[in-house]
Amino acid sequence: MxxxxTMVYFLMNGYVMSGQIMxxxxxxxxxTFSIEGYSGCEGPHVIYSNQIHYTVxxxxxxxxxxxDNPQMYLAAYC
Structure with a gap:
């Protein structure tokens, strides 16, 4: 868990981004968890632990x- x-990394539009778990x-x-700095229009996105090594x-x-694999990106929308 x-x-x-904890610092984690994620991809958005081909760029490696980072943020701390909260x-x-x-x-x-x-x-579930959120990543500081990764949020949408209504606040932090909830990320499920099964996304570790797939999108986080x-x-x-x-x-x-x-x-270079868009299937591994976190969503970049509200």
Whole structure:
């Protein structure tokens, strides 16, 4: 389970972005969180733990591997 304040990386429109984890809720098997600086018109997006290594990455190097694959991007809309 990721802890509040952990730095994660994500892709938006081919760019590697980063932010800290916040608002962690759930348990070790299934949980949700938000990323500071990644929000929509109505506030922070809720991200599910099963998105780790698919749209949310634990290192910049891991994210860089997928920056040419739009299926790995987090949504960039409200």
């Amino acid at each position: 990721l802890k509040e304040g 608002n962690v809720e759930g348990n070790e098997k299934e949980y 990455f634990l290192s910049q190097q891991e994210a860089e591997k997928y920056k």
